[in-house]
Amino acid sequence: MAEKFSLKDELFNPTKVNQIAFEIKKAYALFEQEKFEQEVVIKFDELELKERIAHIRDMFRKYLPNDYIVATDILLKALPSELDPDKMDDDFGEFIYAPYSDFVVTFGCREEYLDFSLQALREITKRFSVEYAIRDFINYFPEETFKMLKACSLSKNYHERRLASEGSRPKLPWAKKLDTEYSQPISLLDNLFTDKTRYVTRSVANHLNDIAKIDASLVIDTLKRWKESKQQDEKEMQFILSHSLRTLVKDGNSEALELLGYSANPSIEVENFSIDNLEVYVGKALEFSFDIKAKKEEALMVDYVLYFQTKAGKLNPKVHKIKKLNVKVGERVSIGKKHPFKANMSTRKLYGGEHKLVLQINGKLYEEFVFHLNV
Structure with missing residues (x-):
């Protein structure tokens, strides 16, 4: 089984500590390089990333001269x-x-x-x-x-x-x-x-x-x-x-x-907006589709807004991107989209109940559907 990647070990490890210790020794002959490296590295297993930064900082304080300017000068030369x-x-x-x-x-x-x-x-x-x-x-x-x-x-x-x-x-x-x-x-x-x-x-x-x-x-x-x-x-x-x-x-x-070049009130019509199911289950996806008919040439930023149910029973909006496109006079564009409701999301806890889907084009809200999420 592959070893789990550790960012703190990738960034702060014995090789990296040796690197800076060697550089400091070249700038400051009295530097106790071996003792410094040992005392820095021995605590790494119990320290998180930011704690390792603070620990090395404190070891600088211990192994460099007490005078702040002298010590900093050494670090700068190193x-x-x-x-x-x-x-x-x-x-x-x-x-x-x-x-x-x-x-x-x-x-x-x-x-x-x-x-x-x-x-x-x-x-x-x-x-x-x-x-x-x-x-x-x-x-x-x-x-x-x-x-x-x-x-x-x-x-x-x-x-x-x-x-x-x-x-x-x-x-x-x-x-x-x-x-x-x-x-x-x-x-x-x-x-x-x-x-x-x-x-x-x-x-x-x-x-x-x-x-x-x-x-x-x-x-x-x-x-x-x-x-x-x-x-x-x-x-x-x-x-x-x-x-x-x-x-x-x-x-x-x-x-x-x-x-950015997008009209706040584009000359378009939204038609045939539909969703596949008014009852959606966690682990499945909400599927919806719609058509855009252009009355004149327009740059469009097409998004949708999902209003999620919160623990307090209120709806909280979150904008999701679909696409940017340029349409010509009389052009009709058909768009379909799936939004997955994944279980155990790390970014959001899902609550069952009424949710809402609204189309947003160039910042303007268009048609909407209310659906029920089953957790």
């Missing part, structure tokens, strides 16, 4: 070469370097070390992203940190540029909440939306998608301004638009859809 500056995407770096920024934020997020620590993070992020570490600095020293992030947004190094966006995202997954205004980083994004590196523009778009959950108007106004400036390649601007607006599109926001 860093490998910067990540490939010619790559355009998917160059996050090696996780084994995550404890380096954790060391900086844990022991160096103080006024007396501020300039030094922020500069250290700029160096580390060229090897492994410091998007999580920077957030404490934003919260405790917002003015100084945003000044540093502005410099990053104008850097020649795309890892620093990405940090300016990713580190200041209002809803960065698994990250500490920021105390600053969600709109403050817009000035940073203004420097970044023209970037030629997808690694950066994806972060910009994810950042705007975060803001869209708070302030849709700000996102739409910002994207309109960027699009009208024509400072970004048309194809890449389209990527930024679609990726930034994905939450608003799912919500059927008419302004977001129009910005």
